[in-house]
Amino acid sequence: MSGWHSWAAVIVFAATYVLIISERVHRTAAALAGAAAMLAISATDDKAAFYDEHTGIDWNVIFLLLGMMIIVGVLRQTGVFEYLAIWSVKRARGRPFRVMAMLVVITAVASALLDNVTTVLLVAPVTLLVCERLALRAAPFLIAEVLAANVGGTATLVGDPPNIIIASRAGLSFNDFLAHTLPIAAVLTVVLLGLCRIMFRGEFVYDENLTSEIMDLEEREAIRDPRLLVLGLAVLTLVVAGFVLHPVLRLAPSVVALLGAGLLVAVSKVETRQVLAEVEWPTLAFFAGLFIMVGALIETGIIGELSTSLASATGGRELGATMLLLFGSAVLSAVVDNIPYVATMAPITADLVKDMGGGAEGHHVLWWALALGADLGGNATAIGASANVVVLGIAERNRQPISFWQFTKYGLVVTAVTITLSAGYLWLRYFALAS
Known part of the structure; x- marks a missing residue:
């Protein structure tokens, strides 16, 4: 790619980013316009944008979202989310915090077992109904959940898509992530609860009358279609099992989700048009546009140059490399989606590990710095991680919009705290105690 292509790609990406954060143009329109501009200036082409697994649209993410949105759409018709909303409020005695x-806690744990995008698709509808019952603003609860989803997703190999990329490149297993990232993820979840208590303290308004009304409700009466609920939960269980058994079945999560969606629509005999109306099409389109734009930055060498500069700045010092990789990944993952960033950075990290004497050892501290930086850095802005975008789309669809800056002002605080604590964890475990 020529130099002017690189500069033009940077200008297009920056202009699109400004439009997104200014919210003068809908983020989906801005992303699609940015993608079109990247194609128009030949910063990328149709093959790279639509077919290349490194620089094109990540169809696995798109179809995973589509499949899970369809399953959630069917489950919504059963009344199960109303059931869970009433149940959770009664267990909490109506106290908002x-x-x-x-x-x-449910979101963090579920994100570790499933993945953060699937989790927020399932939890967000419950949250909206809980807030409606208690006459609370949904935004703080949704923001807290997506932050928890990204924190919980760091715990396991399947919790966040970047972890899958890292595991493949470094030869890491599910148990490796449990041993190295689960401890800090558990600590950060507790810390997040404390931060939520402080950040959203003005939102916890207790209404005794509303609470007493809910306490009198019988949650079982919320179930409108028991047969459909049984079918839906059975298919969802199969899908979750497919996610967990990925190493054995060798089926991508997107394939599992689509198979589950197709099976559920077929056996439930729900109206297809009604189910498809529940899909967050603007969110899917936004992802497509974002993937094309980031792919153009990869094609023109921008992300590669940034990653190489990050690597060369370490000077061969392992502790310096670890911290630079952790904080650098957090910053870059806040601006661009962490999936293509990790795909670009993984081979550079592999070279760093080899240069520092790590050889083929997948458990080298640099891999954990990359994983924590990319996963937790996604919390910093509204478009830093896939789960963030999905929740913003759900909120907008339910007329509870969350602005870019409303999310980001909380996300930056959580990211700063969690990354700092992660830096302490990496230093203590891999340097102070290992020496």
């Missing part, structure tokens, strides 16, 4: 704490 207890409700938030319960949802945050």
Whole structure:
């Protein structure tokens, strides 16, 4: 790629980013316009944008979202989300912070077992109904959940898509992530609860009358279609099992989700048009545009140059490399989606590991610095991670919009705290105690 292509790609990306954060143009329109501009200036082409696994649209993400949105759309018709909303409020005795704490912990744990995008698709509808019942603003609860999803997703190999890329490149297993990232993820979840108590303290308004009304409700009466609920939960269980058994089945999560969606629509005999109306099409289009733009930055060498500069700045010092990789990944993952960033950075990290004597050892500290930086850095802005974009789309669809800056002002605080604590964890475990 010529120099002017690189500069033009940077200008297009920056202009699109400004439009997104200014919210003068809908983020989907801005992303699609940016993608079109990248194609128009030949910063990328149709093959790279639509077919290349490194620089094109990540169809696995798109179809994973589509499949899970269809499953959630069918489950919504059963009344199960109303059931869970009433159940959770009754268990928390209607106390708003207890409700938030319960949802945050559930989201973090579920994100470790499934993945953060699937989790927020399932938890967000419950949250909206809980807030409606308690007459609370949904935005703080949704923001807290997506932050928890990204924190919880760091714990396991399947919790966040970047972890899968890192595991493949470094030869890491599910158990490796449990041993190295689960401990800090558990600590950060507790810290997040404390931060939520402080950041959203003005939102926890307790209404005794509303609470008493909910306590009198019988949650089982919320179930409108028991047969459909049984079918839906059975298919969802199969899909979750497919996610967990990925190493054995060798089926991509997107394939599992689509198979589950197709099976559920077929056996439930729901109206297809009604189910498809539940899909967040603008969110899917936004992802497509974002992937093309970031792919253009990869094609023109921009991300590669940034990553190489990050690597060369370490000077061969392992502790310096670890911290630079952790903080650098957090900053870059806040601006561009962390999936293509990790795909670009993984081979550079592999070279660093080899240069520093790590050889083929996948458990080298640099891999954990990359994983924590990319996963937790995604919390910093509204477009830093896939789960963030999905929740913003759900909120907008339910007329509870969350602005870019509303999310980001909380996300930056959480990212700063969690990355700093992660730096302490990496230093203590791999340097101070290992020496």
